Amino acid sequence: MKLTINGIAHEVAEQPPRMLLWVLRDELGLTGTKFGCGIGVCGACTVHLDGMAARSCQTLVGQASEKAITTIEGLADGDSLHPVQQAFLEGQVPQCGWCMSGQMMTAAAFLATNANPSDAEITEAMGYNYCRCATYVRIRRAVVRAAAIAASPKEAA
Amino acid sequence: MSEQPPRRWRVTRRGFLIGAGLLGGGLALGATLGVTVGLPALHLAIANGLDGAGPPASFTTDPQLWFELTPEGRVRVAVPKVEMGQGVHTALAQIAADELELSWEQIEVVQSGSLGPVIDEGGTSASNSVSSLFTPLRETAATLRELLRAEAAARLGVAPTALSVAAGAFFVTTDPSRSVGYGALAEGAAAREAPSAPPLLKPASAWTIIGTSVPRVDLPAKIRGTAIYGYDARTEGMLYGAIARPPTLGATLRSAAPGSAASMPGVVAVVAEPEFAGAVAESRSAAYAAVGAMELEWAEQAPIQQEQIEALVQAAPGRGVVIQREGDVGAALRGATIISAEYRTPMAAHAHLEPQAALVDVRPDRVIAYVSTQSPMFAAQAIASALGREPQTVELHPTYLGGAFGRRIGADAAVEAARLSAAARRPVHVGWTRSEEFRNGYVRPPTHHVLRATLGPGGRITAIEHSQASGNVLLSVLPQLLRIAFGADFGAWRGARISYAVPNITTTAELADLPIATGAWRGLGLMANLFAVESFIDELAHAAGVDSVEFRVINAGDDLRGQRMRAVLASVAERSGWGSAAPQGRARGVACSIDANTAAAHVAEVSLKPEGGIRVHKIWAAVDPGLPINPDGVVAQTEGNITMGLSSVLFERLTVRDGRVAAGNFDAYPLLTMRDAPEIDVAVLRSGDVPYGVGEPPMGPIAAAVANAVFALTGKRLRELPLSVA
Numbered sequence: 001m002k003l004t005i006n007g008i009a010h011e012v013a014e015q016p017p018r019m020l021l022w023v024l025r026d027e028l029g030l031t032g033t034k035f036g037c038g039i040g041v042c043g044a045c046t047v048h049l050d051g052m053a054a055r056s057c058q059t060l061v062g063q064a065s066e067k068a069i070t071t072i073e074g075l076a077d078g079d080s081l082h083p084v085q086q087a088f089l090e091g092q093v094p095q096c097g098w099c100m101s102g103q104m105m106t107a108a109a110f111l112a113t114n115a116n117p118s119d120a121e122i123t124e125a126m127g128y129n130y131c132r133c134a135t136y137v138r139i140r141r142a143v144v145r146a147a148a149i150a151a152s153p154k155e156a157a
Numbered sequence: 158m159s160e161q162p163p164r165r166w167r168v169t170r171r172g173f174l175i176g177a178g179l180l181g182g183g184l185a186l187g188a189t190l191g192v193t194v195g196l197p198a199l200h201l202a203i204a205n206g207l208d209g210a211g212p213p214a215s216f217t218t219d220p221q222l223w224f225e226l227t228p229e230g231r232v233r234v235a236v237p238k239v240e241m242g243q244g245v246h247t248a249l250a251q252i253a254a255d256e257l258e259l260s261w262e263q264i265e266v267v268q269s270g271s272l273g274p275v276i277d278e279g280g281t282s283a284s285n286s287v288s289s290l291f292t293p294l295r296e297t298a299a300t301l302r303e304l305l306r307a308e309a310a311a312r313l314g315v316a317p318t319a320l321s322v323a324a325g326a327f328f329v330t331t332d333p334s335r336s337v338g339y340g341a342l343a344e345g346a347a348a349r350e351a352p353s354a355p356p357l358l359k360p361a362s363a364w365t366i367i368g369t370s371v372p373r374v375d376l377p378a379k380i381r382g383t384a385i386y387g388y389d390a391r392t393e394g395m396l397y398g399a400i401a402r403p404p405t406l407g408a409t410l411r412s413a414a415p416g417s418a419a420s421m422p423g424v425v426a427v428v429a430e431p432e433f434a435g436a437v438a439e440s441r442s443a444a445y446a447a448v449g450a451m452e453l454e455w456a457e458q459a460p461i462q463q464e465q466i467e468a469l470v471q472a473a474p475g476r477g478v479v480i481q482r483e484g485d486v487g488a489a490l491r492g493a494t495i496i497s498a499e500y501r502t503p504m505a506a507h508a509h510l511e512p513q514a515a516l517v518d519v520r521p522d523r524v525i526a527y528v529s530t531q532s533p534m535f536a537a538q539a540i541a542s543a544l545g546r547e548p549q550t551v552e553l554h555p556t557y558l559g560g561a562f563g564r565r566i567g568a569d570a571a572v573e574a575a576r577l578s579a580a581a582r583r584p585v586h587v588g589w590t591r592s593e594e595f596r597n598g599y600v601r602p603p604t605h606h607v608l609r610a611t612l613g614p615g616g617r618i619t620a621i622e623h624s625q626a627s628g629n630v631l632l633s634v635l636p637q638l639l640r641i642a643f644g645a646d647f648g649a650w651r652g653a654r655i656s657y658a659v660p661n662i663t664t665t666a667e668l669a670d671l672p673i674a675t676g677a678w679r680g681l682g683l684m685a686n687l688f689a690v691e692s693f694i695d696e697l698a699h700a701a702g703v704d705s706v707e708f709r710v711i712n713a714g715d716d717l718r719g720q721r722m723r724a725v726l727a728s729v730a731e732r733s734g735w736g737s738a739a740p741q742g743r744a745r746g747v748a749c750s751i752d753a754n755t756a757a758a759h760v761a762e763v764s765l766k767p768e769g770g771i772r773v774h775k776i777w778a779a780v781d782p783g784l785p786i787n788p789d790g791v792v793a794q795t796e797g798n799i800t801m802g803l804s805s806v807l808f809e810r811l812t813v814r815d816g817r818v819a820a821g822n823f824d825a826y827p828l829l830t831m832r833d834a835p836e837i838d839v840a841v842l843r844s845g846d847v848p849y850g851v852g853e854p855p856m857g858p859i860a861a862a863v864a865n866a867v868f869a870l871t872g873k874r875l876r877e878l879p880l881s882v883a
């Protein structure tokens with residue numbers, strides 16, 4: 001079965017049925033996507049399927065085979081960080097960092113559909129991703145900042 | 158693993174170690190790490206360093222290789238502390254770079270492992286990393302700087318005192334065009350003797366990197382998803398392991414047999430030993446399936462219930478070990494009007510988002526391990542002990558940690574992976590599931606607190622008595638002799654002692670022996686004890702008819718600690734508009750603490766949600782860690798401590814049902830999310846030139862600040878966590 005991940009085609013076994021998260025991490029070595037709960041609650045495993053945020057621990061690999069899969073490793077455009085990554089770095093958001101791939105992938109997919117979100121919309125979009133270091137105030141600030149960077153790339157210092 | 162070139166070592170005066178010939182003309186320098194850490198750190202070192210059999214571990218007296226200077230003039234600083242999000246790599250590099258007179262770009266951090274370059278038996282815990290290493294790191298850096306100065310003076314033909322230094326280069330003060338960089342001095346300096354007198358350290362007024370918010374060194378990799386944690390460790394030919402877990406608390410393996418596991422697809426090895434059973438396979442799912450197919454018989458106890466645990470945690474005056482005594486509380490309370498209250502806190506999960514993980518490769522002559530651990534030395538020793546090997550043959554590399562909060566001071570996954578790797582003769586990765594994490598670790602112990610006090614004139618507390626009971630925090634990892642020596646669990650009583658200047662104080666700690674494993678959780682007893690003490694202080698303030706901030710100011714001591722508590726209180730009072738009316742439907746509460754020598758005060762502004770529950774709108778915080786090495790790092794730790802603490806204050810309660818932890822995953826144990834995360838306004842105060850910890854102390858006052866705000870709003874005193882207004 002073919003998987004297109006960050007623009008690169010990978011061939012993986014079709015059987016047995018298994019979750020995309022573990023194919024990414026254990027079979028393909030793309031460990032930027034993290035495991036946290038395995039039941040789709042914590043959001044650490046969030047990736048993009050055709051640009052939509054998806055929890056890879058709940059996504060059977062077969063469901064992803066026809067789609068463009070983007071992981072944290074493919075969020076940046078080469079050396080040029082995605083506005084969300086720029087904002088998370090500039091705001092010094094991560095602490096331990098384990099949840100951050102999921103946070104950034106969630107934020108990037110959200111901002112792609114809502115370029116100028118309200119505070120309440122940010123809370124709703126980001127309110128289902130756990131951060132045990134509890135960096136939520138910085139995540140919120142960084143999502144606002146990422147929207148500004150995306151709107152005006154010159155803003156990226 | 159890159160092979161290091163052989164080094165030639167000389168021990169010079171003052172025990173410094175100089176290595177020459179590495180990297181073609183570089184210089185390495187280290188010093189022995191003396192026992193300059195305080196007693197709490199030593200306690201933890203003991204707790205972390207023991208495997209339950211031997212004598213207390215001590216800090217090593219082996220030479221420590223702190224610095225490597227390359228011919229290009231870059232300096233690598235080896236840090237023995239692990240990065241779990243607290244920013245310690247950055248803070249330690251700042252201290253080193255400043256003393257070495259480097260520009261920030263010239264230094265890089267290397268994580269030390271169990272075989273060095275810097276050995277640290279103490280592990281990373283108790284908010285002591287920066288405070289314990291501040292002086293030894295600077296002294297070693299200054300020694301290297303002065304060695305280089307001597308070489309530069311010889312090279313430039315001037316007296317050492319005629320030189321100035323900046324950005325990794327010496328220059329003649331009166332003729333800056335004559336200069337030489339560190340890189341060019343490395344080889345010559347390596348042949349020199351370390352200065353015989355301790356070098357002069359830079360005065361605080363000359364610091365240029367200490368005290369600035371340089372960006373964290375670990376974040377670029379974390380932003381790109383390339384940072385490697387224990388769960389991410391990979392190596393050629395690795396396999397995956399799974400372990401048979403007891404079905405109920407306290408159950409032990411009676412017998413184990415492979416059953417059909419060995420013939421299942423992808424299974425490489427099945428281990429069925431007394432008290433340890435597991436399987437190794439080509440995938441995680443195959444390994445877990447194999448364990449499921451093993452024939453296991455468990456000896457189970459009568460199933461434990463939540464009520465049994467709570468009944469065992471009972472504090473009462475006169476019970477337990479006295480951990481603080483001033484004056485005579487008994488006499489002061491006799492015949493007086495006594496105010497009393499009881500508080501309880503529940504068990505809680507650590508819920509670090511990266512479950513326990515280790516990759517271990519057991520080879521005939523050595524062991525290579527990559528582990529998410531707070532205690533690299535302890536984990537290496539535990540692996541050696543489990544395999545019957547010498548600790549010096551275990552090369553343990555701590556990875557980045559996906560949170561820890563006290564749950565990575567053990568060596569669970571590391572030992573499991575080692576045993577399975579030894580059986581499979583291949584590298585084995587063990588990564589726990591969330592359910593294993595909830596049901597097979599240890600939890601924050603439940604606590605119970607009884608407080609009594611009497612008031613005198615002028616809003617002064619005449620006598621106060623805090624009797625607390627808690628499950629184990631650290632004693633369970635100590636050998637029997639030390640348990641007896643300590644009497645009470647010094648971890649459990651962190652934050653329990655009264656830090657106000659009251660003439661009569663008694664604080665006692667009672668250790669409850671529980672049928673569930675409990676242990677260290679961020680701050681140890683700090684949040685629980687301060688929830689009780691600082692809520693009770695608020696009760697006393699109301700009884701005295703004195704404003705809650707003013708009451709604390711009146712009762713704080715006149716010594717430096719008291720002054721620092723007053724300063725953080727003044728900061729939050731001013732910024733929160735304390736004393737003015739809160740917005741309609743809201744109220745404010747205050748609490749403060751001094752822990753690990755860091756003072757903290759929080760004001761919380763709360764309302765009640767229309768749908769039920771408490772909404773925390775905003776926290777004003779003030780933190781005085783002595784000297785903030787990286788002010789933004791202090792802000793980040795304060796925000797994190799407050800918000801993680803709020804998860805406990807508002808939501809978390811871990812229970813046991815029918816012999817096991819009721820929650821097996823986050824669906825049954827929700828954490829706080831952005832939906833309940835308040836706005837936070839942090840002021841970082843500097844009160845001196847010595848840094849204290851920030852990884853835990855700011856969590857201290859948060860529970861009481863919120864509970865006190867709820868009282869101000871509703872008139873209802875909530876004395877149990879999580880707070881419930883229902």
